[in-house]
Amino acid sequence: MPAAAPGGRTDAAMEQIIDIVLLAFMVVVAIAMIRLRNLYAVVMLSGIYSLLSASMFVVLDAVDVAFTEAAVGAGIATVLMLGTLALTFREERPPKRRTPLLPLAVVVVTGAALVYGTLDMPHYGDPEAPIHQHVAPRYIADSPLEVGPPNMVTSVLASYRGYDTLGETTVIFTAGIAVLVLLSGVTRRRQRRRPARGDESREARR
Amino acid sequence: MLETVLGLYNYWIVIVLMMAGFYTVIVRGNLVKKVVGLNIFQTSVFLLYITMGTVEGGTAPIVDAGADLYTNPLPSVLILTAIVVGIATTALGLALTVRIRESYGTLEEDEIIEIEDRMDGEV
Structure with missing residues (x-):
């Protein structure tokens, strides 16, 4: 390899390999999550899935x-x-139906249509892609001068698109209120009801 | 050929994950499992956006004297908002699940529908 570029090229190749392996892991974890019926294991796997996606975001x-x-x-x-x-x-009930062919067909057809749609997409990391041509260069060039923080994501989030962030806060607030309203008194009612009647089917499935 | 596969690999994996989440939502009757499926779908959309924002040879969008090529900051901003809104919807879905379990004693979709039908019959 020539002396000028070896660092950059091996770095890029390494990044590509990490990218492929991490995404493959994510697919394996997602399929395991579909197949498992122990919900506790599914939740743990969903934590792993999120962590893998976080690693993916670092690579990207x-x-x-x-x-x-x-x-x-x-x-x-x-x-x-x-x-x-x-x-x-903790457990999901075993399925009553056999293999669900219709949903599988729907999923495969939708997936095939989406894959067909990607064939025109700019390739991964292409600097000429349309997404990099419009407002992004302006934010990259001007936001450190106009807003101040060296992190451009912070500048856009808190200043240029500050109203979006305000709206986001409203969404969180609404969701928090809704969760409180839904759950207030759940434990109280549970304790009151438990000694009254056992409900075998409910207890048996735990 | 290899270049096309490598260039579009991320999108294809995103589609596989998306369809995995979609499949979980439509096939599984358990409501917690449906929420997990929604989460899988959601994360795949995050990956789609972030993949589009990446620039080959670019660095994270933080000003650095040695860097001249930065990754696109806009998808990151959008997805930051989406992650936070996503956790809000997940929390709401799970709270509804807890309430449904309290009222019906089950989380399986078909059993809930059966109970509903029976209740309609009594009325």
Whole structure:
């Protein structure tokens, strides 16, 4: 290999290999999640899936997204799901139907249509792709001067698109209120009801 | 040929993950499993956006004296918002699941429909 470029080229090849392996892991974990019936294992696998996707975001140079996905997707979502399992069931009931052919066909056809749609897409990492030609260069060139923080994602999030972030906060607030309203009194009612009647089917499935 | 496969590999994996999530949502009757399927679908969309924003040889969009090529910051911004909104919808879905289990004593879709039909019959 010539002395000028070897570093860059092996780096790119390495990145490509990591990319392929991580995405393959994600597919394996997703299929395992579909097949398993123990919901506890499924929730643990979904934490692993989120962590793999966070690693993927680091490889794809989106570090802010990687932080958020690791904290929110692998952390908070897993905790919420474990809490749900504690209040409901650990196991999924075995299926009554045999292999669901119609849904499988729907999924395969949709997937094939989407793959056909990707054939025209710009290739991975192409600097000439249309997405890099419009407003992005302006944010990259001007945001450190106009807004200040060296991190351009922060500038866009908090300044140029500050209203979006405000709307996002509203969504979180609404969801938080809704969760509180739905869950208030669940444990209280459970404790009151338990001594009254056993309901065998419910207890048996735990 | 190899170049096309490598160039579009990320999109194809994203589609496989998307369809895995879609399949879980439409086939599985268990409501917790449906929420997990939605999460798989959601993460695949995040990957789709972030993949489109990547620039070969670029670095993370943080100003650095040695860097002249940055990854596109806009998909990152969109997906940051989407992740946070996603966890809000997940939390709401799970809270509904807990309430459904409390009222019906089951999380399987067909059993819930059966109970509903029976209740309609009594009325």
